[in-house]
Amino acid sequence: MQAIKDSVSKEEILSANLDGQCLDEMGKISAEDREHLENWSLMGAALRDELPSRTDLDFAAKVMARVQAPELADQAKVEQRKARLISFRKVALVLGETVAAASVCMLTVFGYQTWNAGDSSLSDPVSSAVMGPVNGVNLASYQNRGGSGAISLDGSAEQLPDGQQVRELSAREQREFAQKRDAEAGRINTYLKGYVLDSAAN
Amino acid sequence: MSPKALDANSASDEELVRRVQAGKTDAYNILVVRYQHKVISIAQKFVSDYADASDIAQEAFIKAFRALPNFRGESSFYTWLYRIVTNAAKSFLESSQKQRSQVDVDDEVFASSKLPESLTDVQTPDRIMESEELKQVILKAVSELPAELREAFTLREVEEMSYEEIAAKAGVPIGTVRSRIFRARQSIESRMEQFRKG
Numbered sequence: 001m002q003a004i005k006d007s008v009s010k011e012e013i014l015s016a017n018l019d020g021q022c023l024d025e026m027g028k029i030s031a032e033d034r035e036h037l038e039n040w041s042l043m044g045a046a047l048r049d050e051l052p053s054r055t056d057l058d059f060a061a062k063v064m065a066r067v068q069a070p071e072l073a074d075q076a077k078v079e080q081r082k083a084r085l086i087s088f089r090k091v092a093l094v095l096g097e098t099v100a101a102a103s104v105c106m107l108t109v110f111g112y113q114t115w116n117a118g119d120s121s122l123s124d125p126v127s128s129a130v131m132g133p134v135n136g137v138n139l140a141s142y143q144n145r146g147g148s149g150a151i152s153l154d155g156s157a158e159q160l161p162d163g164q165q166v167r168e169l170s171a172r173e174q175r176e177f178a179q180k181r182d183a184e185a186g187r188i189n190t191y192l193k194g195y196v197l198d199s200a201a202n
Numbered sequence: 203m204s205p206k207a208l209d210a211n212s213a214s215d216e217e218l219v220r221r222v223q224a225g226k227t228d229a230y231n232i233l234v235v236r237y238q239h240k241v242i243s244i245a246q247k248f249v250s251d252y253a254d255a256s257d258i259a260q261e262a263f264i265k266a267f268r269a270l271p272n273f274r275g276e277s278s279f280y281t282w283l284y285r286i287v288t289n290a291a292k293s294f295l296e297s298s299q300k301q302r303s304q305v306d307v308d309d310e311v312f313a314s315s316k317l318p319e320s321l322t323d324v325q326t327p328d329r330i331m332e333s334e335e336l337k338q339v340i341l342k343a344v345s346e347l348p349a350e351l352r353e354a355f356t357l358r359e360v361e362e363m364s365y366e367e368i369a370a371k372a373g374v375p376i377g378t379v380r381s382r383i384f385r386a387r388q389s390i391e392s393r394m395e396q397f398r399k400g
Binding site: 008011012015016017018019020021022023026028029034036037038039040041042043044045046047048050051052053054055056057058059060062063064066067068 | 211213214215217218221226227228229230231232234235236238239240242243246252255256259260263264267329330331332333336337340341344356358359360364365377380381383384387388390391394
């Protein structure tokens with residue numbers, strides 16, 4: 001093939017290309033090549049008596065100009081797809097924000113209900129009726145102000161006498177604290193499992 | 203045209219189609235050049251006006267190019283293209299009939315109105331010529347070719363033989379056939395140029 005390329009002119013290969021030969025050596029078709037192809041195709045059509053009433057010497061050039069235009073059209077399609085993707089992203093973002101806002105609302109409502117709920121042991125019929133104790137435990141008891149189970153975040157500070165510094169916990173106290181923490185975690189888990197099962201049953 | 207010649211042309215069409223499908227757009231140029239006159243002639247059987255036939259042919263080639271990725275080669279490329287041309291011509295006739303019926307309503311107004319210059323075809327069709335004159339120039343140039351060039355050229359263009367078949371018939375290597383056909387084309391082309399320059 002290389003030998004053909006070396007010894008034969010580009011135009012001769014183009015002539016062979018028109019006859020479906022030497023297609024592996026077909027190069028980029030220039031405007032000049034197109035002119036030759038037009039002329040050569042006219043010759044064949046004239047010999048076979050296939051010529052229409054008139055002949056447009058730029059016909060193939062016009063078609064090829066339009067054929068190459070779809071590359072731009074494809075580019076436009078890509079741009080269109082990008083635009084669609086961007087608007088989809090915008091919609092997704094709005095939806096995401098809505099979902100997040102709804103989640104916050106639900107958490108707020110849930111939190112508010114939990115805040116107002118009472119432990120059965122604290123005899124608060126209104127809040128117990130809202131949430132109700134599960135397995136004898138009500139997480140809301142942690143939050144009931146004034147209740148025995150309420151957590152007072154700054155309570156220890158209040159209880160310290162004036163001028164007394166907070167001391168470090170001893171090893172024994174730390175162990176006890178860890179045991180209590182684990183027990184509380186277990187209690188909370190029991191409550192949550194019970195709440196989920198209770199809700200599912202309802 | 204012999205069935206063998208048809209097979210040879212179809213085989214090279216298939217190869218060109220494969221190349222176009224592989225993204226080599228220039229291969230489509232060969233197919234357009236090869237079939238443009240046939241396609242315009244088919245379109246002219248539907249519409250008498252050359253400009254309309256040329257438009258139909260252009261549309262057909264564009265449609266064919268767009269549909270080429272789905273062309274499976276169940277029929278020959280030309281048979282497939284023929285169907286596209288006839289469908290394009292029918293669509294053109296339908297749409298022009300609709301337009302005509304719409305124009306008829308205001309026929310007088312339409313006839314008296316002058317279209318703005320921007321809407322008229324300002325491109326001078328200086329590269330469109332009467333085929334008959336050109337055909338006579340080509341036939342004369344062919345008849346004046348040296349015998350070996352004329353033989354190779356007419357076997358290829360009229361009998362549509364492949365280079366291998368021509369080489370076997372003439373008893374020469376394929377390279378010689380390729381060269382003879384090319385030289386015949388060059389010679390005829392120079393005569394066509396002379397004719398155009400007047």
